Amino acid sequence: MKIAIEAQRIFRPNKHGMDFVALETIRQLQRLDTENEYFIFVGDGPDRCLEESPNLHIVTLRCLSYPLWEQWALPRAVRRVGADLLHCTSNTAPVCAHTPLVLTLHDIIFLEKQTARNPSLYQSLGRLYRRLVVPRVLPRCRRIVTVSQFECDRIRTALGLDPARIVAIHNGYNPRFRPLENCAEVTRKYLPEERYLFFLGNTDPKKNTPGTLRGYADYVRRSAAPLPLLVADLTEQDTQAILRQIGEPNLREMLRLPGYIPNGDLAAVYNGAAAFLYTSLRESFGIPQLEAMASGTPVVTSNTSAIPEIAGPGALMVDPTSPAQIADALLRLETDTDFRREQIAYGLERAKCFSWEHTARELLALYRSLK
Template sequence: MKIAIEAQRIFRPNKHGMDFVALETIRCLQRIDTRNEYFILVGDGPDRCLEETPNVHILTLRCPSYPLWEQWALPRAVRRIRPDLLHCTSNTAPVWGSAPLILTLHDIIFLERQTARNPSLYQSLGRLYRRTVVPRILPRCERIITVSAFERDRIRTALGLDPARITAIHNGYNPRFRPLESTAEVTRRYLPEARYLFFLGNTDPKKNTPGTLRGYAEYVRRSDDPLPLLVADLKAEAAQDILREIGEEGLIERLRLPGYIPNSDLPAVYNGAAAFLYTSLRESFGIPQLEAMACGTPVVTSNTSAIPEIAGEGAILVDPTDPGQIAEALLRLENDEAFRREQIAYGLERVKLFSWERTARELLALYEDTVR
């Protein structure tokens, strides 16, 4: 087969969820499949994190904006390649084109009512773009992939799709995420304290940053020796606005706000944390909770959306809208050493169910079935 894969953002330095899914899957396909020919279509960027091999070719397409890249540069490149199929990996695809199309639709959050207004103009424009493009490309998709059974059923019901056209393929996690003996050299870049709690927060309403900070504030009031909270991906000004909104301005002294933490440093940061908070309102999968579990870090996570499917029944599942439940989970981990050890052992066992190689093999089987 001749397979074209859209991976527009994998060379940008500040990668996020969908970028890592595409990158890790392509790396595994590159390792396990030397028979088929791949054309990886990327945007320009400084982080050259993927190398060519005899059957994997990287084509860099330069364009001033993502919509123009996807709707003009990408279809022109696909016409030149003439692949047996085109796989678009990040929710959207060219509206026009003749190549058989496989779409990874990670979620349909962009079609759902928002719990709060998103203050990020970039994220709001992305939401509008997806709302415009996705309904137009679905009729021409040969197959649609999503990342959990929860999201598969939600997409199928909301969009009235034939069940045979949509498949759930779980994500994996990178084996770099594992227990480490020494982490202080890395964690000192982000905060001076040796012990801390960790949260990946931003201004996206689904990440539940206000609700998580309410839970943390309750924990601080009830703990005899509260730990600081390291919050990645949240600027100090945004944190202050949220704390003002929830009436917890004094909490700013306990937050550590370094901004973006590179993925290369995350294994050490997870390892150094006493607990990881993954208290989102809505997730289609949730790779960070697997990464933390694989590092031997207890995870306090949500009982909503696809999160329990991935975390499993033995995880610490809380109502993310209830600050008392978040605080109670943190306090139990802090005060009950036997429970803490149980959660560490549970997480290390749970992550054995997930790997990028498994994801890639299921994807390759889908490619073969589609072309056949």
């Protein structure tokens, strides 16, 4: 088969979750499958993180906006190469296209009521675009792929889909996330302290940044020697607004705000952290908690949505809306040496249940079933 894969954002320097899912899966398909021919459709960008091979071709399409790229340029380019199948990897797809379609629908958060207003105009416009496009695309999908059984059940129930049309294929994590030594050289780029807590926060309401900071503030008040909190992906302006919102302006002195942390540094940052906070309100999978577990870092995670499915029964889970539970979990990791050791050992074993190779093998089987 000639298989076209949409991976529009994988060459941008500041990649996020869906970008890495597409990139890592494509790399494994490239390694595993020499039978089919792949055409990877990307946007222009400086991070050339994927190389061509005899049966994998990279096609760069340039457009003024993402909607034009996806709705106009992509279907025309796919038709030119004569693809037998188009796999769109990031929730949306061309509304008017004739190539058989596989869609990865990571979640339907954009169809759900928001817990709070999102101050990011970019994220709000993306939400609106998905609300307009996805209902129009779903009827023509040969298969819909999502990333957890939780999300599979939720999508099927909410949208009334035939169970045979949707399948759950778990994500993986990169094996470079593993226990490392001598990480201080990397972590010093982001904060001076050698011991710290780590949180990937942003303004998306589902990430629960205000609730997480409330829990951290409670921990700071109750700990005999509180550790600073390294918060990635959060600007000074947004931080100040959140601290005013939760009534904790003095907490700023305990926060370290480096902005975006490149993926290449994340393994060292996880390793250096005394604990990783993954206290989201809603996730369809949760790659960061796997990365932290695989790095030998204890994780405080949520008991909501797909997170328990991925974290497993032995994980340290809390109600993310309870600041006291977040603080209790951090304090227990800080004061109970045996429990901390057990959580590290559990995380290392749990992470072994997931890999990008397994993801790619399941996806390849799906492609072959559609011949």
